[in-house]
Amino acid sequence: MLQISCPWCGPRDEIEFRCGGQSHVIRPGPPEEVDDATWGRYLSEKINPRGDHLERWLHAAGCRRWFNVARDTATHRIRAVYHMVEAAPAIGDEGSAR
Amino acid sequence: MADTWQAAAATVAVRECAPGPIATLRLRRPSADDLARIAALIGTALPTVPNRIADGAVRVVWIGPDEWLIIGDTAPNATIEAAATDAAAALCVSVGDGRCIFEATGPDAAELLAKATSIDLHPAVFTEAMSAMTLFAQVNAIVDRPPGLDGFRLIFDVSVRDYLCRWFGDAVVEFG
Numbered sequence: 001m002l003q004i005s006c007p008w009c010g011p012r013d014e015i016e017f018r019c020g021g022q023s024h025v026i027r028p029g030p031p032e033e034v035d036d037a038t039w040g041r042y043l044s045e046k047i048n049p050r051g052d053h054l055e056r057w058l059h060a061a062g063c064r065r066w067f068n069v070a071r072d073t074a075t076h077r078i079r080a081v082y083h084m085v086e087a088a089p090a091i092g093d094e095g096s097a098r
Numbered sequence: 099m100a101d102t103w104q105a106a107a108a109t110v111a112v113r114e115c116a117p118g119p120i121a122t123l124r125l126r127r128p129s130a131d132d133l134a135r136i137a138a139l140i141g142t143a144l145p146t147v148p149n150r151i152a153d154g155a156v157r158v159v160w161i162g163p164d165e166w167l168i169i170g171d172t173a174p175n176a177t178i179e180a181a182a183t184d185a186a187a188a189l190c191v192s193v194g195d196g197r198c199i200f201e202a203t204g205p206d207a208a209e210l211l212a213k214a215t216s217i218d219l220h221p222a223v224f225t226e227a228m229s230a231m232t233l234f235a236q237v238n239a240i241v242d243r244p245p246g247l248d249g250f251r252l253i254f255d256v257s258v259r260d261y262l263c264r265w266f267g268d269a270v271v272e273f274g
Binding site: 008010015016063 | 232
């Protein structure tokens, strides 16, 4: 089980959280000007990288707030945890566990 | 509902506390002025550091960056109603009848709780006046260490009370 450090509550077990998938996905708009293909890409097309991935997580059993996690999908190593309003951190190669 | 349920062993005891007034308070992007005004209304400062409780006229537990639990041991609901009418309050509702409260006391209280939660309850880490909203025995719980209590207090939804009475009854057995 992963131990994820909630930016509010501190380190907790993975079962307290829900993963919300890829983060920093920008909603297209205004809605009346968006064609079906763009909506389709927005709703359905997500990246699936092997390695660093920026994800949204919800601390469902704690503070019930969303936040971002930079996680290596191959090793599960969590590289960074940051608030929803913050920009993605620069993740260098140092400390990569692969 | 019986409020005298208890299970005791040589080094730890668990008892159910009589339910009292509890309210959830949620503020809309509170400023320092909002926090000070609410604190004056309820007679207790709102803790802004996560996982802390503050004692005053009532007890206030941090459960989110803009959300607190107001617990009045004997205080009437008037303070809760006063907070609800404040301009900064997004939500202030009484939830006490939907909660049940247990107290685990004694030298092995942390040991007992560690069977059900992975939170570090060592007194050097989980110090007095700290709290945590977490999973306990697979159900949502608020665990805290009220000042002056030799142990922990746990708040659950009342719907899981019977399950927890059985769980605690079983868990204390190994402590003699």
